[in-house]
Amino acid sequence: MTQGLVRRGDRVLRPLGSWSPAVHEYLRHLESVDFAGAPRVLDVEEDREVLTYLDGEVAVDPAWQPGRGHRLPDHARRDEALIAAGRLISELHQASRGFHPMHTDYRFHPCPPRPGQIISHGDLGPWNTVYRQGLPAAFIDFDSAGPVDPVDELAAAAWNFVPLAPGRLLQEAGFDPLPDLPARLRLFVDAYGLPDRRAILPALQRSILPAVERVTARPLSPAETADSLEYLARELRWLHTVVPVLERAL
Numbered sequence: 234m235t236q237g238l239v240r241r242g243d244r245v246l247r248p249l250g251s252w253s254p255a256v257h258e259y260l261r262h263l264e265s266v267d268f269a270g271a272p273r274v275l276d277v278e279e280d281r282e283v284l285t286y287l288d289g290e291v292a293v294d295p296a297w298q299p300g301r302g303h304r305l306p307d308h309a310r311r312d313e314a315l316i317a318a319g320r321l322i323s324e325l326h327q328a329s330r331g332f333h334p335m336h337t338d339y340r341f342h343p344c345p346p347r348p349g350q351i352i353s354h355g356d357l358g359p360w361n362t363v364y365r366q367g368l369p370a371a372f373i374d375f376d377s378a379g380p381v382d383p384v385d386e387l388a389a390a391a392w393n394f395v396p397l398a399p400g401r402l403l404q405e406a407g408f409d410p411l412p413d414l415p416a417r418l419r420l421f422v423d424a425y426g427l428p429d430r431r432a433i434l435p436a437l438q439r440s441i442l443p444a445v446e447r448v449t450a451r452p453l454s455p456a457e458t459a460d461s462l463e464y465l466a467r468e469l470r471w472l473h474t475v476v477p478v479l480e481r482a483l
Contacts, residue, residue, distance in 0.1 A: 237281070245272070246281040252340040253282055256378050259332065259352050260284075268328035270321055270371040287371045292359035299464035302398060302405025308367030309359050310407055315417060317368040318394045319424030322357060325372065326383045329353050339379030341446055346380035353381045356447070358393035377447070384427070388436035389443070391421055392468070397437070399471050414475070415482030422483070430483040437472055441465055 239246040257274045264273050276283040294304040308314055329351040337345045339352075346352055354361070355377030363371040391397060395417045396406060403411050422430050448461040 239281075240286055243286050244275060245284045245286045246278065247284065249277065249280050249282055250340065250376060252338055252343075252376065252378075253277075255334065255336040255338050255343075256375050257282070258334055258336045259329075259378050260375060262332045263325075263328055266328045266331065268324065270325060271375065272371075272373060287363045287373060289363035289365040289370055291361075291363055291373070294360070299461045300467075302402035302407075303359070303393075303396070305359060305396075305406050306364075307407070309364060310412075311367065312417070312420060314364070314368055315394055315421055316424040318362065318390070319421045321369050321372070322387060322390055323425045325353060326351060326386075340376055341443065341450065342379040344380065350380045350382055352378060353383070353386050355379050355381060355386070355443070357386065357390040382436075382439075384432055384436045385440050387422070387425055387427065388433050389440035391418060391433065391437065392440065395421055397472070397475075398468075415479050418479055419482050431480060433483070434476060434480060438469065441469055 237248045260271055260274050263271045272284040272287055274282065274284060290306070292305055292309040297303045332352055334345060334352055337343060339355075341355065354372055354375055356374065357372065361372055361374045362369045363373060395412075395414060396403070397414060397418070398406070400411050418433070419430065422433050427433060444465055445462065448458060448465070451458075453461065
C-alpha cells in the first residue's frame with residue numbers, strides 16, 4: 234500500500250506525509266509509556282522517516298481485493314491469536330489515554346480528540362499486525378492515526394480480526410470448517426475487557442464510515458472506487474442480518 238519503503242538492517246525508511254509530525258509525536262508518547270507494540274521514531278532523512286524494524290510475520294494477503302476474503306495464515310485464524318489481538322488493542326488504548334497532542338494534523342481527521350476520544354492507530358487489522366510465534370505482538374503503519382472512539386476502533390478491528398464476514402469470504406480467508414462468529418466476537422471483546430459487550434453492536438455499524446473515507450482518499454479509478462464502496466455496503470447489509478444472533482451471544 235505504501236510505495237517507497239526501504240529496509241536498512243534494523244531500520245525502515247518510509248515516505249513522509251503532511252501528517253507525519255503528528256504521528257511521530259504519538260509514537261514518541263507510546264515509547265515514553267513503554268508500549269512495546271509500535272515502532273520507534275529514530276530520525277528523519279530528507280523526505281523519509283526512519284523507524285525501527287519490527288521482526289516477525291505480517292498477515293497480509295497480496296491478492297486481496299474488495300469482495301474477496303483476506304487470506305489469513307493458519308496461526309492468525311486461531312482463537313489464541315484472536316484473544317492476543319484483543320489484549321494488544323486494549324494495551325494500545327490504555328497507553329494512549331494519557332496522550333494530549335500538540336500536533337493534530339492527522340491524515341484523515343486533522344483535529345484534537347473530543348471528550349471520550351483518544352489518539353490511536355486508525356487501521357487495525359492482520360495486515361498491519363506483526364505476529365511472533367503465531368500471536369500478535371505489535372502494530373505497524375500508523376499513517377492513519379488520529380482521534381477515535383475506543384469502542385469504534387475496537388469494532389473496526391473486530392471486522393478484520395474475527396473476522397466478521399459471510400461464509401464465502403470466510404472460506405476464502407482460509408477457515409474450514411467455518412468458525413462460530415458470535416463466539417469469536419465474544420472472545421475478542423472479552424479479551425479487550427469491554428465492560429458492556431453489547432456496546433460493540435452499534436459500533437460495528439459506525440466503524441464502517443471511516444473506511445468509506447479512506448476509500449475516497451485513495452488513488453483509485455472510478456470502477457475501483459465503486460467496487461470498494463459496494464463491498465462496504467454489502468458488509469452493512471450482511472451485518473443487519475446477523476445482529477440478532479450476535480446480540481444473543483453477547
